[in-house]
Amino acid sequence: MSNRTVSVWTLVSLIIGSTIGSGIFALPQNIGSVAGPGAMLLGWAIAGVGMLSIAFVFQILAVRKPELDSGVYAYVRAGLGDFIGFTSGMGYWLGSVMAQVGYATLFFNTLGYYFPVFLNRWVLAISVSVLSWVIYWGLTRGLKQAAVMNAVTTIAKLVPILAFVVLVAFLGFSRDTFTADFWGSGMPFTQQLKGIMLYTVWVFIGIEGASVYSKQAARRSDVGKATIIGFLSVLALLVAVSTLSYGVLSQEELAALPDNSMGAVLEAVVGPWGGVLVSVGLCLSVLGAYVSWQMLCAEPIVLMAEDGLLPESMARHNANGSPSRAQLLSTVVIQFFVVVFFLSSASYTAMVQLATIMYLLPYIFSAIYLVLLTAREPGKDLAVGVVASVYSLWLIYAADPVYVLLGALAVLPGTIVYVWNRRRRGERLFNTFEWVVVALVCVGAVVAVAGLADGSLSLD
Structure with a gap:
């Protein structure tokens, strides 16, 4: 796409x-497992804002910062x-x-409904691993996501x-x-x-991608307009799927559904073909x-390697134009988490x-950066930063502590690599604020x- 030619639609x-x-395909079960219809509607209102x-x-x-495109x-x-930038990048990765x-688990669990062999946990783990390494092999040989694949998916x-909603x-x-x-009535409001909060964030992951397209927009004002229209469209679909599901099955029944719970709800309404329709779309x-x-x-x-926060070798591309070392690292870590999770x-x-x-x-720290950037400029941008900061911090508070602690443990190995790389380059390790963050990460990891x-902690 050439610069400044992308329309608002x-x-x-x-x-x-x-x-x-x-x-969205797992949403009925996810939300049904933690909330009734009233809390669901209020949760979506909060998540929407x-x-x-x-x-x-x-x-x-x-x-405001068009020069920052990393x-x-x-x-x-x-x-x-x-260091805080590195921690955000590591968290996003x-x-x-x-x-x-x-x-991949959701993909094979859905297949398992029709081919029960995939419901075996070892078969599932091996299938996820094989899929990841096959895709890695394709990516290192220059595989690109074609426009046809985008359109089909x-x-x-x-x-x-849309069929579900109608x-x-x-x-x-x-x-x-x-x-x-x-x-x-079964649990406090x-x-x-x-x-419900973390599930509402999960289904919105990727909404930050709107900013990526700002340079290609025909008019800068189109980006804000498209963000609102796109966001409200997504929110409408999410609220519709959630609300309608509570009108078919009780909360207890929704909570007991398999991962492809949208398919199960539609099957309860129109019969097996409804489940098949959603399952094919999901897969x-x-x-x-x-x-x-x-x-x-x-x-x-x-x-991060190009910016000097990781060893420069991680940014190298092979003869096919693929960042093979970064993709190998990602696939190895995917394999590690397959083992851990299973x-x-x-x-x-x-x-x-x-x-x-x-x-x-990155959501929390980016919002805080906007507040710092606009602290002396009372207005809309400052208000947006404050709302986003409060909301993001409240999400951490609302999360199950086990995931916060395990998140700290997941970040720690990257911190060790960061320290090694800074020492290798002869650069200062941390400032005072960063030392506080490092201490919190270490304490969380130890716990x-x-x-x-x-x-006392598990991922069951």
Whole structure:
């Protein structure tokens, strides 16, 4: 695409395509496991304001700092220093890696409904591993995600979602079922609200990508317009799927569904063909997303290596133009998490929660950077930064502490590499603020190791 030729509607389609992923297919079960209809609706209202503010953080920063184009972590590094920028980039990379395992698990679990051999945990682990290494082999030989694949996967996920909304709304929704236990009497309302939060973030991962397209927009104002239209379109689909599901099955029934819970809800309304329709869409969508995200997994590593935060060798490309070393590292770590998740019997839900915690790092620090950047300029941009910062920090508070602690443990090995690289380059390790962050990461990692050792922490 040439510069400044992308229309507002093309931007909208790009935003919707990059945001709608595997999460929406598991949404009925995910939300049904933690909240009743009332908490669900309020949760989406909060998430709507919060995630839109985060989307605008990246859009505002893209306009204010057009020279910073090294991914979402670049803003954090510019405002809060090398180590916090590195931690954000590492969090985004680890979130992408963990998400890969979650995507593949959902893919093979869905196949397992029709081919039970994939429900065997060892077969599932081997299948995820083989898929990851086959895609790595293709990427190192110059495989690109073709426009045809983008088109197929976009249609594959939107057709069953729209079919779900229409069919359930007209054939399966029962007001009595929806209102039977509206406030989720089985658990405190605040606990329900906290429980739903990380799932609402997971299904919005990618909304920050709107800022990537700002340079290609025909008009800069189109980016803000497209962000609102694209965001509200995605939010409408997410709220529709969530709300309609509560009108078909009770909260307890939704919580007991398999990972491909959208398919199970539609099957309850129209019969087996509804489940097949959603399952085919899910498999095609997730497979396309798996290829593109494994390709993108290497990007934060390459960018941080080019910026001197990791060894320069990690940015090298092979003869096919592939960042083979970064992709090898990403695939090795994907394989590591396959072993960790499957040995610990981690569920798809646990993978999602941990990946979301990692994604929150660049969100939080980017929002704080915008506040610092606009602190002396009272107005809309400052308000957006404040809302996004408060929302992001509240998400960490709302998260299960086990995922926060395990997130600290996941970041620690990268910190060791960072220290080694700084010493090799003869650069200062940390400033005072960074030492505080390092101390918190180390304490969290130690607590996580102790909890895993005595069994008080797990990913079950």
